[in-house]
Amino acid sequence: MLPYATLGEAEAALGRSLTTAEALWFRYSAQIPDYLLYYHNILFLFIIFSLAPLPIALIELGLPAAVSPYKLQPKVRHPPGSFWRCYKDVMRVFIFVVGPLQLVSYPTIKFVGIRTGLPLPSLWEVAAQLAVYFLVEDYGNYWIHRLMHCKWGYEKIHHVHHEFTAPIAFAAPYAHWAEVLVLGIPSFAGPAIAPGHMITFWLWIAIRQLEAIETHSGFDFPFTPTRFIPFYGGAEYHDYHHYVGGQSQSNFASVFTYCDYIYGTDKGYRYHKAHLTKLKEQSSDQNGEINGFKYNQKSE
Ligand SMILES: [Zn+2]
Ligand SMILES: [Zn+2]
Secondary structure, rough: OOOOHHHHHHHHHHHOOOOHHHHHHHHHHHOOHHHHHHHHHHHHHHHHHHHHOHHHHHHHHHHHOOOOEEEOOOOOOOOOHHHHHHHHHHHHHHHHHHHHHHHHOOHHHHHHHHHHOOOOOOOOHHHHHHHHHHHHHHHHHHHHHHOOOOOHHHHHHHHHHOOOOOOOOHHHOOOHHHEEEEEEEHHHHHHHOOOOOOOHHHHHHHHHHHHHHOOOOOOOOOOOOOHOOOOOHHHHHHHHHHHHHOOOOOOOOOEHHHHHHHOOOHHHHHHHHHHHHHHHOOOOOOOOOEEOOOOOOOOO
16 A cells, blocks of 8 residues: 555655556555555466466367477377366465465565555566566576475475376466475565565566466467577477476476576486487478477477
């Protein structure tokens, strides 16, 4: 809730006119308590995970000829029931674990100093903080994910996420509730280290979820803008991790590729890619598949 009763008071406090975005924020948030602004995240999570995977799921179910060359594991066709079961399981974890965690974690948001007032952050500040959040989360997620692949972690917890050896967009957060909880730590570490505005926090949660949905989409579309992000892993990179399954000791990172490169856990993937490229060169068919994996993708 903003400490100004009117736009005029806010402008007097800032010593300047409000920008259009700040005036909009004032009108929206002036009377809303800060904890309710934070709880918007719960709503965003439900909306994003219900709507964003839907077009990809419809594409996968219909699989028009125009997009089939971009399906990463073309031999695997999930029945409609598995999409619904996946969605229901994810929603159950959201309702009973993620939602309640968000409800009780509001004091932490206040403690680390995430603000809701004016002025709004500049685009530069938002971009810099999002970059920090992604780097911190990627690093923490890498090590937690790698630990989850030890015998105990995999058998007790992480095997649930690997039920989909060919991922679908709805399966991005499909995991044991304990894994969802633990992976919340690196997601929150960035905002705790570099606290920003509530809008930046909303953006962070939303963009990170959309990234996970894209990574699990099962398609490697050539027109995704994420291809231009340096060291970005993407769908093909993480699909390989699911394709190999529980034995996988490759491609643990959630967003970027540099952790796997630095710690040497991309060797299996690089060997696989080199092998596919070699077979592709030997083959007259330039749009085929080997062992159920497409080889008409971008070459390394
Ligand atoms: Zn894994
Ligand atoms: Zn995954």
